[in-house]
Amino acid sequence: MKCSxxxxxxxxxxxxxxxxAICEEFERHMAGCNPCQVVVDNIRNTIILYKGNEVHELxxxxxxxLHAAVRKHWQEVCPGDKPE
Amino acid sequence: MSNPTHxxxxxxxxxxxxxQGDLPAFEILTDRHAHRVYGVALRILxxxxxxxxxxxxxxxxxxEHLAAFRGRRSGSGAAPLEFPPVGESGAASQDQPDESAPGxxxxxxxxxxxxxxxxxxxIRKRRTVEMTSLDEALEVGPGEEHLPHPEFIADxxxxxxxxxxxxxxxxxxxxxxxxxxxxHRLIFLLxxxxxxxxxxxxxxxxxxxxxxxxxLLRARLQLREELTRTLGDPERQLRPHDHSST
Ligand SMILES: [Zn+2]
Numbered sequence: 227m228k229c230s231x232x233x234x235x236x237x238x239x240x241x242x243x244x245x246x247a248i249c250e251e252f253e254r255h256m257a258g259c260n261p262c263q264v265v266v267d268n269i270r271n272t273i274i275l276y277k278g279n280e281v282h283e284l285x286x287x288x289x290x291x292l293h294a295a296v297r298k299h300w301q302e303v304c305p306g307d308k309p310e
Numbered sequence: 311m312s313n314p315t316h317x318x319x320x321x322x323x324x325x326x327x328x329x330q331g332d333l334p335a336f337e338i339l340t341d342r343h344a345h346r347v348y349g350v351a352l353r354i355l356x357x358x359x360x361x362x363x364x365x366x367x368x369x370x371x372x373x374e375h376l377a378a379f380r381g382r383r384s385g386s387g388a389a390p391l392e393f394p395p396v397g398e399s400g401a402a403s404q405d406q407p408d409e410s411a412p413g414x415x416x417x418x419x420x421x422x423x424x425x426x427x428x429x430x431x432x433i434r435k436r437r438t439v440e441m442t443s444l445d446e447a448l449e450v451g452p453g454e455e456h457l458p459h460p461e462f463i464a465d466x467x468x469x470x471x472x473x474x475x476x477x478x479x480x481x482x483x484x485x486x487x488x489x490x491x492x493x494h495r496l497i498f499l500l501x502x503x504x505x506x507x508x509x510x511x512x513x514x515x516x517x518x519x520x521x522x523x524x525x526l527l528r529a530r531l532q533l534r535e536e537l538t539r540t541l542g543d544p545e546r547q548l549r550p551h552d553h554s555s556t
Contacts, residue, residue: 229551233457237527261548265460268534268542273502274470275537276483282349288362289344292369296340299370300333 227255232262240269321415322381329376336376340369343418347425350504353487354429354496364432368425375424381416414505422504426496426514433492458531459550464542473541486536490529497522498529 232255238244239252256263284292316324316338327335347368352361372379414422466473473479487495500511501522512522 259551261463261551264463268538271470272534276503278474303373
C-alpha cells in the first residue's frame, strides 16, 4: 500500500467501516510510515476538536416563541387524531 | 404545560405518545432537541435570525410529518431499527445512539435532516440573489476526484481536550471552517459535527453517498492541514513519505 492509497481510504479507516483485511494492510503501512500515522492522528484530533465545539443555547425569547408556535401548529395539524 | 410524568419517559415512548396526539410529549421532545437543531442551523447559516427561522420550521414540519417517522435510522452499516408496535415491551435499546453518532438518537437524526434541508433552502434563496447556483456547487466538478496531499505533517503540541478550552483555538476552528467552500462545509458539519451517517448526510443534502464521501475526505484533509499549521509542533514536523525508492 502506498501513502496515496492510504489517503483514499482514510474516511473508512477513521470511521471504523473499513474491511478487516484492508484495515490490517492499512495498519501495516502506518507501522512503517510515520507521516501517515501522524496524518491519521491529526485527522482524528481535528474531528474530536470540532465535535467538542460549544453548545449553542437557545435565546430565551426564541424559546418562548418556539413553544407558542409548536402549540399553535399542533392544534392546527392535530397529528395522530384517533377515531374514538 | 408538560406533564411531569412524561419527563422520565424514553425517547421512543415520547415519540409514540406524540404520534398518538399527545402534545406534552412532543413539547418535551422539542425541549430536548431544540438547542441541537438551532446549533446546526446556526453553524450552517451563521445568522441568528435565519437559525431561529429554520429551528421553528423544523419543529413545525416535524409535527406535520410525525406519523411518517418510523424510528428507522439509515446508518453506516448499523442494522435499521424500528420502534416495535405499541404495547410491546423491550424498547430499551431504541434510545441507543448510533455508534457513529454519539448522542444522536434516531429522532434527533430525523430532526437534523429536516433542519439541514430547511437550511439548504435558505442558502438557495440567498444564492438566487447572488446569481450563483448551489446545485451547481453541489456537483462534483472535474479534477475534484484528485485528493490534495498532506503538506504540513506534525504532531499537535496539545491534546484536543486542552485545545478546546482556548478561545483562540475556537476562533481558529471557525476560521478554518469558513475557508471551506459551502459544499464541503455543509457535509463536514452534518457528518462530523452533528454525527449524521454518510447516508443521512446524502439524504439531507440531496447528494449521492459517493459524492458525500469524496467531499468529506477533502473537507477533513483541508481542515487538518489548516489546523496543523497552527497547532502542530514545528520541531516535530515530518516530510511526506517519498515513494520514489519503493
Ligand atoms: Zn504512508
